[in-house]
Amino acid sequence: MRTVSIGVLGAGTVGAGVLSVLQRKGDRISRSLGATIQIRGVLVRNLTKSRSDDFDNGLLTTDVERILGDASIDVVVELLGGEEPARTYIERALRAGKHVVTANKEVIAKHGYELLRIAADRGVNLFFEASVGGGIPVIRVLRRDLVVNDISQIQAIINGTTNFILSEMEAGRDYAGALKQAQALGYAEADPKNDVEAIDAAYKLAILSTLAFRTDVRPDRIHRVGITALDEKDFRYAREMGYVVKLVATARQIGDTIEANVHPTLLPAEHHLASVKGVFNAVLVDGDEVDKLVLYGRGAGAQPTSSAVLADVCAIVQDIVYGVAEPIQFPERQLEIRDFGDTEARFYLRLLVADEPGVLAQIARVLGDGGISIASCIQKEADADARVAEIVIMTHAARQSAMTDALSVIAHLSCTRQISASIRVDR
Amino acid sequence: MRTVSIGVLGAGTVGAGVLSVLQRKGDRISRSLGATIQIRGVLVRNLTKSRSDDFDNGLLTTDVERILGDASIDVVVELLGGEEPARTYIERALRAGKHVVTANKEVIAKHGYELLRIAADRGVNLFFEASVGGGIPVIRVLRRDLVVNDISQIQAIINGTTNFILSEMEAGRDYAGALKQAQALGYAEADPKNDVEAIDAAYKLAILSTLAFRTDVRPDRIHRVGITALDEKDFRYAREMGYVVKLVATARQIGDTIEANVHPTLLPAEHHLASVKGVFNAVLVDGDEVDKLVLYGRGAGAQPTSSAVLADVCAIVQDIVYGVAEPIQFPERQLEIRDFGDTEARFYLRLLVADEPGVLAQIARVLGDGGISIASCIQKEADADARVAEIVIMTHAARQSAMTDALSVIAHLSCTRQISASIRVDR
Numbered sequence: 001m002r003t004v005s006i007g008v009l010g011a012g013t014v015g016a017g018v019l020s021v022l023q024r025k026g027d028r029i030s031r032s033l034g035a036t037i038q039i040r041g042v043l044v045r046n047l048t049k050s051r052s053d054d055f056d057n058g059l060l061t062t063d064v065e066r067i068l069g070d071a072s073i074d075v076v077v078e079l080l081g082g083e084e085p086a087r088t089y090i091e092r093a094l095r096a097g098k099h100v101v102t103a104n105k106e107v108i109a110k111h112g113y114e115l116l117r118i119a120a121d122r123g124v125n126l127f128f129e130a131s132v133g134g135g136i137p138v139i140r141v142l143r144r145d146l147v148v149n150d151i152s153q154i155q156a157i158i159n160g161t162t163n164f165i166l167s168e169m170e171a172g173r174d175y176a177g178a179l180k181q182a183q184a185l186g187y188a189e190a191d192p193k194n195d196v197e198a199i200d201a202a203y204k205l206a207i208l209s210t211l212a213f214r215t216d217v218r219p220d221r222i223h224r225v226g227i228t229a230l231d232e233k234d235f236r237y238a239r240e241m242g243y244v245v246k247l248v249a250t251a252r253q254i255g256d257t258i259e260a261n262v263h264p265t266l267l268p269a270e271h272h273l274a275s276v277k278g279v280f281n282a283v284l285v286d287g288d289e290v291d292k293l294v295l296y297g298r299g300a301g302a303q304p305t306s307s308a309v310l311a312d313v314c315a316i317v318q319d320i321v322y323g324v325a326e327p328i329q330f331p332e333r334q335l336e337i338r339d340f341g342d343t344e345a346r347f348y349l350r351l352l353v354a355d356e357p358g359v360l361a362q363i364a365r366v367l368g369d370g371g372i373s374i375a376s377c378i379q380k381e382a383d384a385d386a387r388v389a390e391i392v393i394m395t396h397a398a399r400q401s402a403m404t405d406a407l408s409v410i411a412h413l414s415c416t417r418q419i420s421a422s423i424r425v426d427r
Numbered sequence: 428m429r430t431v432s433i434g435v436l437g438a439g440t441v442g443a444g445v446l447s448v449l450q451r452k453g454d455r456i457s458r459s460l461g462a463t464i465q466i467r468g469v470l471v472r473n474l475t476k477s478r479s480d481d482f483d484n485g486l487l488t489t490d491v492e493r494i495l496g497d498a499s500i501d502v503v504v505e506l507l508g509g510e511e512p513a514r515t516y517i518e519r520a521l522r523a524g525k526h527v528v529t530a531n532k533e534v535i536a537k538h539g540y541e542l543l544r545i546a547a548d549r550g551v552n553l554f555f556e557a558s559v560g561g562g563i564p565v566i567r568v569l570r571r572d573l574v575v576n577d578i579s580q581i582q583a584i585i586n587g588t589t590n591f592i593l594s595e596m597e598a599g600r601d602y603a604g605a606l607k608q609a610q611a612l613g614y615a616e617a618d619p620k621n622d623v624e625a626i627d628a629a630y631k632l633a634i635l636s637t638l639a640f641r642t643d644v645r646p647d648r649i650h651r652v653g654i655t656a657l658d659e660k661d662f663r664y665a666r667e668m669g670y671v672v673k674l675v676a677t678a679r680q681i682g683d684t685i686e687a688n689v690h691p692t693l694l695p696a697e698h699h700l701a702s703v704k705g706v707f708n709a710v711l712v713d714g715d716e717v718d719k720l721v722l723y724g725r726g727a728g729a730q731p732t733s734s735a736v737l738a739d740v741c742a743i744v745q746d747i748v749y750g751v752a753e754p755i756q757f758p759e760r761q762l763e764i765r766d767f768g769d770t771e772a773r774f775y776l777r778l779l780v781a782d783e784p785g786v787l788a789q790i791a792r793v794l795g796d797g798g799i800s801i802a803s804c805i806q807k808e809a810d811a812d813a814r815v816a817e818i819v820i821m822t823h824a825a826r827q828s829a830m831t832d833a834l835s836v837i838a839h840l841s842c843t844r845q846i847s848a849s850i851r852v853d854r
Binding site for chain 2: 021025029031032033034129135136137140141144145146147148149150272275287288289290291292293294295296297298301303304306307308310311314315318321322324326327329332
């Protein structure tokens, strides 16, 4: 039986998960592949850290050369995370003719195109199923199963941390309390910026849109709005109107342009993504042949991510046994990516205004001047002592730039006390 | 550029869909594959039937030898449906060294094992993604993406016709009216037996369980209960208790045994399958690494099914270009399949009984004698004139055989007018 040797970069949560699965199930995996997977080295930062019994400590090394420089290693599994040195290691492994499996969304989103070019030149595979949606096999579904589809839209909840926080806020917690809870449970980092400012989700959306629309979408072209300014009150009002608030990564093709952004979004309660709770992820793809396809599952965690990493490893082992590498499809066209200001949406607005006659008329006039029409409007709460009233407005579809302009005019009206919320609404 | 020649058996809904996609998107598909797909022949029953403009009538033939006997054809796409002559044609194609793609759940469920053996002997592929779940890529996900998972359970809504009928009944229609509506919309056949008696769903569950549990599960070992005896009243009562009624195909591993059956099931309203409406399908897989994974989409129809058929064709074209065939994993163990009577479930019962003292005590005693304990019991409606009362009972988990025995005793009690419903309840 052929033996395929792998080197693992990183022994954090996911790395330990991968090693644990290979330890527990190596025999069965070998039988089904007709090849044995042998771990030749594991790069760690600290040799003396105590580890689970699944680790063979003799494999640990702090010297990356023992993996990248070992000609007997066929496959490098990169699980370090972060841009550097991960990107450099991946490039070196590919140039050395090794196949690479990575869970690194940042590297793939920013440098995937260049790295795939190197892989194609060297005739090796660069697989990254675990980079988006943890255990959800969305990459392979886009690459293989939907190959004859023209995809018009992707809507996705692809950050479990923020979805957990928003689920808690839906249950009445405030943002700070929900974040603290997420940190206590290990779902959020001490510095939660990457998640709550939608940086992580933007990386993942860049990868999904590049595959779905067969055009190069880099993360710096994706407009993102985080969840830090959300108020639990808006979850309540949204629910009264039949909506939930989610951090949605959306990409759609409109004519020859692509719209791709991540922001808090009001979704109708019956939307496929509306019932995605806690740390779960889901991706909704609209294909012209397949129609709506939804994939739902755990978007993070050692075991689901290991499941995806090892599915990639097994696919590569198969290819090695057969002496082939899968062809890489490069973006075959360059579609323009729309500026966020040029995109359209319906809007949910919540304003604190002076509780006096004519105020609503003033606001409606500003919106109307910007070509924005009001679909519904409710005065929610009035504080008689403070002489302020709270109004909630749902608009018809309007350009983002028109709304941004209108809100800056409204902010300067003498009757306006505060623009408390402005959230896009999607179908 | 390499040309791969295909022959298509059948030009019904799906066959026409496949030809239409190739017509519309052949160029783009060729570019992404690095190979051209050429249709060499299409087997039809009737040459003179009028067809859409997508058909090149010169390709049509009523003589299967023109496809099976044409050595230049690399891939046969079988879209005839039904057991024969489809099975024979598939076998002949494989023996002639042709790769085969089929959407035929009956042939794969009954004869898949033997046909895969022939494919393995001949070094060709036999792919059947479209046989289960239409456009939902559940076969490839089980075969490739979940390869390192031990799967404990599959729950699936895999028959769109019955799910449409049940969705209509949930909205208040009776069975006959819902079936008529399904027939009017083309979702149900004039003779709906295959769907409403769960024969179709049992074929699909046999295929899914064989892959998921790596053991041979034939459709005749799957116990099935159809939907023809369901009463719309039970949908209302179920909703009051927080449940929906679905035709669920369930397979689970319990110790070294497999339980696999299809029957109407009360699912909690918050269950992942509870919100699957109309003709949509969904498959929920529980894997030990990946945890819960749900795939949702269109389970039938020309376009979604063509999407899956052509994903298989494209995968084969890729393999042909590289000169390989994918290895076939055969069931590596034979797990015992439990008799339906030995399976356990909670039960929802609805009984018409004499409206007189002591009746509930009699029924409770019969259930208790069978070791079945009552979780809740409500007297729903009483008809004072007819002196009958309707009672609805929810039990704790009990063996199917114990329930069957208890119901036959209850049926013979003098107070019993009718056992109106007995439906299993799942989580």
